[in-house]
Amino acid sequence: MLRFGTQISLDHPWGELGSVPGYAKQLEEWGYDCIWCPDERFERSPYVVLTLAARATEQVKLGVSVTNPYTRHPLITGAAAATVNEASGGRAVLGLGAGAASLFERQGIERPSPPVASIREAIEILRPFMGGERVSHEGRTHSFTGANVDFESSPVPIYIAARGPRLLQLAGEMADGVIIGSLTSEEGLRYALKNVRLGLERSDRGSDEFDVVLWAYTAISEDVEVAKDRVRRLVVSSMWSSRGIIDRLGLDEGEWGPLEEEMKAGFRKGLPPREVYASAAGKLSDGLIEAWSLAGDVESVARRVEGAKKAGVKQIAILALGGSRSDRMETQRAFTEGVMGRV
Numbered sequence: 001m002l003r004f005g006t007q008i009s010l011d012h013p014w015g016e017l018g019s020v021p022g023y024a025k026q027l028e029e030w031g032y033d034c035i036w037c038p039d040e041r042f043e044r045s046p047y048v049v050l051t052l053a054a055r056a057t058e059q060v061k062l063g064v065s066v067t068n069p070y071t072r073h074p075l076i077t078g079a080a081a082a083t084v085n086e087a088s089g090g091r092a093v094l095g096l097g098a099g100a101a102s103l104f105e106r107q108g109i110e111r112p113s114p115p116v117a118s119i120r121e122a123i124e125i126l127r128p129f130m131g132g133e134r135v136s137h138e139g140r141t142h143s144f145t146g147a148n149v150d151f152e153s154s155p156v157p158i159y160i161a162a163r164g165p166r167l168l169q170l171a172g173e174m175a176d177g178v179i180i181g182s183l184t185s186e187e188g189l190r191y192a193l194k195n196v197r198l199g200l201e202r203s204d205r206g207s208d209e210f211d212v213v214l215w216a217y218t219a220i221s222e223d224v225e226v227a228k229d230r231v232r233r234l235v236v237s238s239m240w241s242s243r244g245i246i247d248r249l250g251l252d253e254g255e256w257g258p259l260e261e262e263m264k265a266g267f268r269k270g271l272p273p274r275e276v277y278a279s280a281a282g283k284l285s286d287g288l289i290e291a292w293s294l295a296g297d298v299e300s301v302a303r304r305v306e307g308a309k310k311a312g313v314k315q316i317a318i319l320a321l322g323g324s325r326s327d328r329m330e331t332q333r334a335f336t337e338g339v340m341g342r343v
Contacts, residue, residue: 002309003339005034005213005317006332007065008053009043020049021056028060034093036317039072040100047080054088055284061091061173065179065317066161067217068099069122070109075147077122078129082153085130090154094130095179096122097161099200100241116166117141123158123174131155159213163242165195172199177211179317182238184216184304185291187250189311211315214308217293218318219327220334224296230331231293232281238292238342240277255285294318298338 006027008020025036035053044268050062062084067077077094085092098115121139129135134148140239161179162170171178172195180192193212200210209284219230237247239256242265246256259280266276305316320331 001328002305002313002343003033003315004031005061005063005080005303005315006032007036007038007317007319008049017044017049017052020052024053024060025056028057031340031342032336033315034061034317035244036063036081036095039064040069041157047084050092054084055089059091062088062161063093064095066097066159068097069118070099071107072078072321074122074125074142075129075144078126078156079149081156082130082149082151085154085156085342086151093159093177094126094157095159095161097162097179097181098167098177116170119160119167120170120174126158131327135175142275151256157211159211160213163192165167165248168192168195169199169202172196172205172210174199175210177213179213179215179314181215181242182217182235182292183207183249184214184294184308185249185251186307186311188291189214189308189313191248191250193246193312207312212313212314213317214313215317217295217321218301218321218331218335219293219295219321220298220331220338222259224295224300224334227295227297227331228289230323230327231289231295232284233277234319234321235289235292236281236284237277239288240280249291251291252285252287255288259283298334301335302339302342305339309343 037049039046046064053062064081065107073143081092096119118141121141125135125137125142129147129149130153132149132153136145137143157176159173159177159179160167161181162168162171163181163183168178178196183189183192200207217231217234219227221227228343245262263276263280289295294304308316318335320328322328322331
């Protein structure tokens with residue numbers, strides 16, 4: 001059975017911390033299996049937001065989507081995730097990813113090792129640590145002796161968010177699940193799941209022991225062009241950050257290649273990223289938008305979700321997009337009422 005998740009953050013779709021419990025309860029009543037909250041930029045703490053959500057809910061899982069092994073030490077992350085797990089009665093999920101280069105620059109952080117090595121090391125630390133064991137570790141990124149959570153804790157499932165082949169394979173090898181980042185096309189999912197299976201083969205596990213989440217930029221409107229416009233900015237920034245895998249996704253090089261060159265030229269000129277992305281976003285083809293998002297009317301989005309389910313996705317996690325709070329709520333409600341009941 002396909003499950004559903006959704007991201008919440010304090011600008012989506014509300015603006016006040018006090019709104020979290022009520023909205024989390026509503027999402028649980030609507031049938032969402034997981035509430036995800038980001039650990040990016042300088043927003044409110046996901047661990048606080050998820051703890052507030054935990055106090056108002058009973059069954060929905062509560063996931064960080066996602067943190068990274070650089071801006072927080074894995075032991076700090078582990079203690080925070082274990083706290084949410086305690087507050088929720090064992091419903092926490094921890095998502096790990098490579099992190100955003102722009103965030104590291106703003107904090108003066110340089111990656112000391114490649115993302116695959118750092119995330120592997122973080123999982124080696126986090127899994128026993130959150131499970132209540134006393135942990136010592138000597139690695140490329142972190143070295144310490146005799147650390148343990150100072151309260152009773154239990155294991156927290158760890159998911160890896162990925163688009164690149166090595167991280168997708170690492171997810172299959174070491175994690176409890178994968179969060180496939182916005183690769184919504186048939187070809188994109190085929191590529192991602194092929195790499196996940198390679199990792200699963202190394203771990204001697206089957207797919208029934210592993211969760212597959214498709215993370216999707218989502219906009220639903222009766223006016224399909226409006227829906228497409230709502231996802232353009234994030235689609236183009238995601239494609240830029242993942243341009244090294246574009247040729248593996250079955251996309252038309254004639255659609256992406258000129259945009260990539262235009263963006264490279266803009267960055268060489270020193271133009272602000274926002275300006276570069278905005279210019280390219282307006283030129284995205286329908287094919288590129290479809291390959292990186294769920295944008296359209298209810299019927300078309302439902303068909304895409306059904307296709308993802310058939311491909312092997314076990315949870316669709318949406319980030320409802322729009323220019324205003326009401327736009328985002330339009331998508332959230334349309335997805336809940338018009339899509340979830342159809343698949």
